[in-house]
Amino acid sequence: MDQQALLIEQVQAAARARQAVQIQGGGTRSFYGRNATGTPLETGGHRGITSYTPSELVISARAGTPLAELQTVLAEQRQMLAFEPPRFGAATTLGGAIATGLSGPRRPWSGAARDFVLGVNCINGKGEYLRFGGQVMKNVAGYDLARMLTGSLGTLAVLLEVHLKVLPAPQREVTQYLECNAADSIRQCGAWTVQGLPITAACHLDGQFLLRLSGTDRGVAAAVQRIGGETLDASNRFWQQLRDQRLSFFSTRQPLWRLSLPPAAPLLPLEGSWLLDWGGALRWLTGTPASAGEVRQAAHLAGGHATLFRHGDRAGEIFQPLPPPLLALHRRLKQAFDPSGILNPGRMYADL
Amino acid sequence: MSLHPVLAALQHHLPAGCVLTDAEDLRPYECDGLSAYRRLPLAVVLPETIEQVRAILVTCTEHRVPVVARGAGTGLSGGALPVENGILLSMARFNRILEIDVPNRIARVQPGVTNLAISMAAEPYGLYYAPDPSSQIACSIGGNVAENAGGVHCLKYGLTTHNIQAIELLTMDGERLSLGGPALDAPGYDLLAVLTGSEGLLGVLTEVTVRLLPRPHTAQVVLAAFASVEAAGAAVTATIASGIVPAGLELLDNPAIRAVARFMDTGYPEDASAILLCELDGETEDVSGQLEQVCNVLRAAGSTSLQVSRSEAERLRFWAGRKAAFPAMGRLSPDYYCMDGTIPRRHLSRVLNEIGRLSGEYGLRICNVFHAGDGNLHPLILYDANQPGELERTEELGGRILELCVAVGGTITGEHGVGMEKLDQMCVQFNPAELEQFHAVKRAFDPHQLLNPGKAVPTLQRCAELGAMHVHHGQLPHPELERF
Numbered sequence: 001m002d003q004q005a006l007l008i009e010q011v012q013a014a015a016r017a018r019q020a021v022q023i024q025g026g027g028t029r030s031f032y033g034r035n036a037t038g039t040p041l042e043t044g045g046h047r048g049i050t051s052y053t054p055s056e057l058v059i060s061a062r063a064g065t066p067l068a069e070l071q072t073v074l075a076e077q078r079q080m081l082a083f084e085p086p087r088f089g090a091a092t093t094l095g096g097a098i099a100t101g102l103s104g105p106r107r108p109w110s111g112a113a114r115d116f117v118l119g120v121n122c123i124n125g126k127g128e129y130l131r132f133g134g135q136v137m138k139n140v141a142g143y144d145l146a147r148m149l150t151g152s153l154g155t156l157a158v159l160l161e162v163h164l165k166v167l168p169a170p171q172r173e174v175t176q177y178l179e180c181n182a183a184d185s186i187r188q189c190g191a192w193t194v195q196g197l198p199i200t201a202a203c204h205l206d207g208q209f210l211l212r213l214s215g216t217d218r219g220v221a222a223a224v225q226r227i228g229g230e231t232l233d234a235s236n237r238f239w240q241q242l243r244d245q246r247l248s249f250f251s252t253r254q255p256l257w258r259l260s261l262p263p264a265a266p267l268l269p270l271e272g273s274w275l276l277d278w279g280g281a282l283r284w285l286t287g288t289p290a291s292a293g294e295v296r297q298a299a300h301l302a303g304g305h306a307t308l309f310r311h312g313d314r315a316g317e318i319f320q321p322l323p324p325p326l327l328a329l330h331r332r333l334k335q336a337f338d339p340s341g342i343l344n345p346g347r348m349y350a351d352l
Numbered sequence: 353m354s355l356h357p358v359l360a361a362l363q364h365h366l367p368a369g370c371v372l373t374d375a376e377d378l379r380p381y382e383c384d385g386l387s388a389y390r391r392l393p394l395a396v397v398l399p400e401t402i403e404q405v406r407a408i409l410v411t412c413t414e415h416r417v418p419v420v421a422r423g424a425g426t427g428l429s430g431g432a433l434p435v436e437n438g439i440l441l442s443m444a445r446f447n448r449i450l451e452i453d454v455p456n457r458i459a460r461v462q463p464g465v466t467n468l469a470i471s472m473a474a475e476p477y478g479l480y481y482a483p484d485p486s487s488q489i490a491c492s493i494g495g496n497v498a499e500n501a502g503g504v505h506c507l508k509y510g511l512t513t514h515n516i517q518a519i520e521l522l523t524m525d526g527e528r529l530s531l532g533g534p535a536l537d538a539p540g541y542d543l544l545a546v547l548t549g550s551e552g553l554l555g556v557l558t559e560v561t562v563r564l565l566p567r568p569h570t571a572q573v574v575l576a577a578f579a580s581v582e583a584a585g586a587a588v589t590a591t592i593a594s595g596i597v598p599a600g601l602e603l604l605d606n607p608a609i610r611a612v613a614r615f616m617d618t619g620y621p622e623d624a625s626a627i628l629l630c631e632l633d634g635e636t637e638d639v640s641g642q643l644e645q646v647c648n649v650l651r652a653a654g655s656t657s658l659q660v661s662r663s664e665a666e667r668l669r670f671w672a673g674r675k676a677a678f679p680a681m682g683r684l685s686p687d688y689y690c691m692d693g694t695i696p697r698r699h700l701s702r703v704l705n706e707i708g709r710l711s712g713e714y715g716l717r718i719c720n721v722f723h724a725g726d727g728n729l730h731p732l733i734l735y736d737a738n739q740p741g742e743l744e745r746t747e748e749l750g751g752r753i754l755e756l757c758v759a760v761g762g763t764i765t766g767e768h769g770v771g772m773e774k775l776d777q778m779c780v781q782f783n784p785a786e787l788e789q790f791h792a793v794k795r796a797f798d799p800h801q802l803l804n805p806g807k808a809v810p811t812l813q814r815c816a817e818l819g820a821m822h823v824h825h826g827q828l829p830h831p832e833l834e835r836f
Contacts, residue, residue, distance in 0.1 A: 055593035115514050128785040136694040137726040138766035140500045140549045142790055147545035168595035190455050196566040219638030262534035264455030281536050304535035320539040325527045336792035
């Protein structure tokens, strides 16, 4: 199902007509970012794994490949996408995962989506077919535009194919849970990480601190001894539900804020329900009476930023506003990739 | 000769002693680690404050004078080579560690701080900075970011791009930008990724925030010998296929083993066709489990002898031979030229065989010492620059090796950068539309194209320059550094 030629033709036609397009893979992330405008450009049909040799620790697939398919193929070889991209629905595609650049619970210890992107093939706003990076682990030829496209919400280029580094799945994973308050969970997670405990996920929710430990049988057993607490059954299910926002915490119709903060940042003085992921570096807030401005200001003062992840006003600012010189540079870069401004205009920032 | 107007302006902005213009003062800055290229700049400036750096950039923009920023000058691709009629901007005086933030496991440092100094400052807290380029005692973190430097432990811990969290920079027109931050991600485009490895073409770094990792409790090395390079290559694949990601996985072929043996006593089996060094690190319990597994895999892959380091001293002895490999080549041959291609590992045997064939065709010896785990090759072509035509043949052979890397789906540079050296091969790896996209990104940062012009990305009209890392009579530009 190679639709590369068709997609290039469609982007070229849109560029000629100066007609905006909204890029659509599985459509499971349409809630994210600012409201989309323009004619749909369907990438979901451009799918299939194009290359996978497990011993290379590299997989290449077309952007429309469902994440579920990719993860099944990897699991058969006891490998994984270590950045644990969320799936917001069965149709979630690789292209959507990379375009949004979101990473799951393992991120602080294994790396983010951008860390595992080795290369991309894409179409810029002029309809040109371009390849950046490649299928090898180390590559410093040319600017690292593959990582820059990760998380750019389709505003710079249409992803066609992505080359990802994969990792062996851990021999063993165990989740321990302990009763503890949020502030202590942050301190404790930091201390255990510095001590070298093999933590690969840490979440605080409703007075419970959940920690996933990964490694060899011996290594995990030793860490469980050190940490104590109770062992959680069906551990994978919990982390998948957290990753995909299927825990009841997320089933709200109220604005859901994503705050990315320095891991050790103190608890913020904002009322509402909190869930801490990434050992405190990622904090979800909902049901807050605080205004958008107050949430962003609190995140900024703590050294981080806030995203209006779901619900609320999707025509307004979703992402933390950029300082004027940085926004001006973003505009020039948008111009460099997409001079007619046809790719997902306004999806990230109003005038990008 | 009348003074260039930009010099008068710079002298006005900077204290006495911060602007060097005498030829003998400029000489130490004429090249970086790639000493085949030498050029004197118009002047060298040594600012002491960020405000002074800004004044330099604004002044040079006004006069349309190019600027090349330089850290420690240990780079291997000519990235810090001065531009004629340009200013060489040394960031060496920005050498302070500003903050070690233990709870957030980050360090804020100035760009002239050496790579190793960061790990030393973090050591009391049980932390370290993971990327370890061979020049780590001398190379600066600013240069590491500019080149996206690697090292021996990339397979498990990644390159510079995976280990930094924020940078502060000045654009050529003097605008201060802050990219990334103490949080794990930042809003907007991932410009931190674009700046990392941009070889000084987009901005001048004024501060770097690096991630610190807990020091592994244990590290042990397995030294495995093989009867053929193919068997060693297959063992690399088998190790990784077994589900283990070693901290380092290095290969030396027989010419390299023998060169090292003449240089020092490492205990490497001299009759082996190839050896692998496989390092495992982490929690003691994990390492012991993995060691057992790796030894089984290597035995099954046909290893003819296996030694596991039993002490820290023995681990360092096993590594000492690997680290001495480049200087050892210097004793074997008047000159050598170091390549840096990366390939998909499955093509290792095929590429090594083809390199052997090319070596015969050109009548030049080649030793292989490299980061086998990442498929990052460092073939060393041995030659004698005093033999007429040998240098040219060496450069041609080097070019063919890099083109071979591209042909099997690899890249022309894994960690040394393009700089001046590999502009030609960039034309092999990228098509004109891709190169033009790079130029468009450059213009978005630096519209007058004044920062490090003529490096990293070849112009479409002119894909014709060539160069090399030349080592004459064993004299590296930084002989005190280990090269690996």
